[in-house]
Amino acid sequence: MESQPAASPAIGQPERPGLRALIVEDSRVDAAVLIQLLRAGGWQVTQERVDKPETFLQALTQRPWDVILCDHTMPGFSAPEALELLQGTGLDIPFLIISGGIQEGVAIQAMKSGASDFIMKGSLGRLVPAVDRELRDAASRRARRQAEATLKESELRYRSVWENSTDAVVLLDLDGIIRFANPAVGRVFGWDPGEVVGKTLDLFQPEDLPRQSWWQRVSAPSGAMPYTAVARRSDGSAVEVDLAVTPMRMGDQQWIVAFFRDVTERRRAERELQRSREEFAAAREIQQRLFPRSFPTLPGFDLAGISHPAESAGGDYFDFLPMMDGGLGLVVADVSGHGVGPALLMAETRAYLRPLARRHAHPGEMLTIAHELLVEDLGDERYITVLVVRLNPIERTLTFANAGHPPGLLIDGEGNIKARLKRSGRPFGKQGTIPYPTSDSTALSSGDILLMLTDGIDEAMRPDGECFGLERAAEVLKQNRTKSARELVETLCQAARDFAAPEPQADDLTVLIVKVL
Secondary structure, three states: OEEEEEEOOOOOOOOOOEEEEEEEOOOHHHHHHHHHHHHHOOOEEEEEEEOOHHHHHHHHHHOOOOEEEEEOEEOOEEHHHHHHHHHHHOOOOOEEEEEOOOOHHHHHHHHHHOOOEEEEHHHHHHHHHHHHHHHHHHHHHHHHHHHHHOOOOOHHHHHHHHHOOOOEEEEEOOOOOEEEEOOHHHHHHOOOHHHHOOOOHHHOOOOOOOOOHHHHHHOOHHHHOOEEEEEEOOOOOEEEEEEEEEEEEEOOEEEEEEEEEEOHHHHHHHHHHHHHHHHHHHHHHHHHHHOOOOOOOEOOEEEEEEEEOOOOOOEEEEEEEEOHHHOEEEEEEEEOOOOHHHHHHHHHHHHHHHHHHHHOOOHHHHHHHHHHHHHHHHOOOOOEEEEEEEEEOOOOEEEEEEEOOOOEEEEOOOOOEEEEEOOOEOOEOOOOOOOOOOOOOEEOOOOOEEEEEOHHHHOOEOOOOOEOHHHHHHHHHHHOOOOOHHHHHHHHHHHHHHHHOOOOOOOOEEEEEEEEO
């Protein structure tokens, strides 16, 4: 646990009130970056860094906090666990998840569970406005709770609370006439509060709605239920608002109080999430179409492959390719990144490798030509790792070329590693003009098992940070070597998932196996 005193704001930034920030982060460097950004945003920051459940709870009980910034995944601790602990205390503190690579489905679930926002570590420019917004929302929630707690007190006290609320608040009589509007009406709708008094809710509703539409809704018995609407600002532009109303009595007079919260930015974020979900669905459909619908039948060999996608579609690919001189090409590849872009690049890679396999007998030649064809499309940000193996079923030998891909393993009948199909060049997009060499021929014996995989297996990680690794993959095959190839690919994928539990599958799990009979 670390605690630091207030830090001065950056020069040229307006000085804000003090900000008490609880940082849930196992990296000192990442925590320091967050504090520096908050200080640059103008806050006098007092902060404490914790990275364990017990120190987190201790910090919550020892002092008040204005905001919690929480890394999504840490050794032995995570943002969902921290959020659950916070909710158990009953404290209302904005909770922002800061992640280096959060999955889209996980982000949606975190927001549904009560997280205020999520920010990628690569987009920390959103941090200061997000904290500013959540502080305003927290202040508004406190104001509303205070208003409810003092419902039986005087009109002056109500007005004092509303005037400090960041929500637009209007007080309506039973005829639907606005008798009071707080200052936030100007921020949300653009009208001076004095201009609003004496008008009806028609002033805010879109012009294409019939007159009195909003009033009929808010004055109905079910009108107290919150709902989202598109409202009209003074300049005619649209603003999305959450509208909630509540009846109240002050003295002998019955009133209706309407609260309007500007949710334009939040709704925009939700739409972006929806677009992202649709993009990932399209990417996954493309990805699944790349995989073989059946496995080759090759005398003396048992072949199988499988790919289990993570929640976010990636660029994994495996294939079986007929080659010159009766050889069979085995391919496992991976495009960096996730989404439609990587899926399209992998489809393009597949389209090049298939005809190249029919015209070339050497994996190195295939990779060299495919790289020349793809390199312009990869640009500076993308790269592709590819392992191509040529299986000669007559001579019972294999050769290979490896473009920056995790090594394949050849395991003998006793379960020992007989050969490693190591990298013979850099990934596509990083190799330059250097050709990829083809390995020397390796003889195959009955009982041998060839394993080809992507890094989703190799890098499957436990909560303590330990990776599954190739040696553990080899041990799984050794213990299950009597099973068929179809059974082995599933067994290895399940072993990687069990190893990383309870963490969700973080990457695609792709495996290709050949058993020599």
